[in-house]
Amino acid sequence: MAEARAQQRGGYAEDASAGNPADGGLRFEVDGEIATITLDRPEKRNAMTFATWSALARIGESLPEQVRVVVVKGEGPSFSAGIDLRMFTPEGVPGQGSFSSAAAADAATFEQRLQQAQAGYLWLRRPEIVSIAAVRGHAIGAGFQLALACDLRIVADDAAFCMKEAALGLVPDLTGTKPLVELVGLAKAKDLCLTARVVRADEAVRIGLAEKVVTGSDLDQAVQDKIAELLAVNRDAAAATKRLLQGAQGRSLEEQCAAEGAEQAARIKALFG
Numbered sequence: 001m002a003e004a005r006a007q008q009r010g011g012y013a014e015d016a017s018a019g020n021p022a023d024g025g026l027r028f029e030v031d032g033e034i035a036t037i038t039l040d041r042p043e044k045r046n047a048m049t050f051a052t053w054s055a056l057a058r059i060g061e062s063l064p065e066q067v068r069v070v071v072v073k074g075e076g077p078s079f080s081a082g083i084d085l086r087m088f089t090p091e092g093v094p095g096q097g098s099f100s101s102a103a104a105a106d107a108a109t110f111e112q113r114l115q116q117a118q119a120g121y122l123w124l125r126r127p128e129i130v131s132i133a134a135v136r137g138h139a140i141g142a143g144f145q146l147a148l149a150c151d152l153r154i155v156a157d158d159a160a161f162c163m164k165e166a167a168l169g170l171v172p173d174l175t176g177t178k179p180l181v182e183l184v185g186l187a188k189a190k191d192l193c194l195t196a197r198v199v200r201a202d203e204a205v206r207i208g209l210a211e212k213v214v215t216g217s218d219l220d221q222a223v224q225d226k227i228a229e230l231l232a233v234n235r236d237a238a239a240a241t242k243r244l245l246q247g248a249q250g251r252s253l254e255e256q257c258a259a260e261g262a263e264q265a266a267r268i269k270a271l272f273g
């Protein structure tokens with residue numbers, strides 16, 4: 001229903017530091033139960049700055065309650081080329097500093113800035129939503145980690161993942177290491193991160209990094225098909241199940257059984273009480 005659609009394209013009034021999608025190089029659109037975040041700096045291969053991460057965090061904070069599925073995609077040939085390389089120059093990104101200024105900052109300031117950036121990624125794991133990264137072309141460094149922050153990855157056959165941080169003297173610090181280990185296992189995660197090698201679409205599917213590979217022209221339809229499947233199940237049951245699955249690794253079998261019982265009791269009460 002057109003009248004039921006909310007659409008926001010960079011509609012926040014605040015400046016970049018407050019998380020304006022457009023200033024962060026993003027578009028944000030909501031259509032009923034589906035939200036779409038588009039990394040929208042194709043001429044720079046959707047390179048990301050602190051403003052991008054602030055904008056992502058702000059979207060997470062203000063996500064309309066009706067949203068059940070969040071799609072993250074990139075405009076143009078690449079999903080994202082990762083952090084804006086101007087961060088490595090003394091001048092940095094105008095208004096956002098550089099690694100030189102980060103090095104000069106006290107530990108608390110650095111920690112606060114990093115947590116703010118990580119917040120832009122973490123909300124994509126919230127149980128109330130399912131997040132899908134639709135990846136075509138390169139997903140490098142911070143871009144790879146954004147794809148990892150999502151619940152599912154559907155990729156075009158030209159997708160190329162690369163955890164490039166170690167090659168640049170850095171570590172992946174945008175929440176990506178945990179989901180990477182969970183998805184591909186510790187040995188493969190070490191292989192990918194410590195060599196900074198490129199993982200192409202077929203390998204990504206083979207090692208569990210991506211759920212599905214399709215031709216580039218079929219990517220949008222494949223995402224739509226997955227959304228239809230996700231929306232076909234009960235919303236509250238989906239959230240409860242995601243809570244259970246995400247908590248499973250941190251619990252013993254006995255604890256997980258108890259958690260299943262608690263969630264099911266709540267479901268049965270909601271359905272039949």
Ligand code: ACO
Nearest residue numbers: 043044045047081082083084085086138140141142164165
């Ligand atoms: N930061 C800033 N600008 C970038 C970035 C980036 N990360 N990546 C690409 N661009 C710019 C290029 O400078 C170029 O700009 P210009 O047209 O003004 O010269 C434009 O985007 C297009 O880039 P090309 O290299 O021409 O595009 P191509 O499609 O041939 O290659 C690729 C894409 C593979 C992504 C390449 O641009 C690349 O390797 N980029 C750097 C990736 C990188 O090292 N990222 C940091 C990872 S570590 C982390 O994220 C923490």
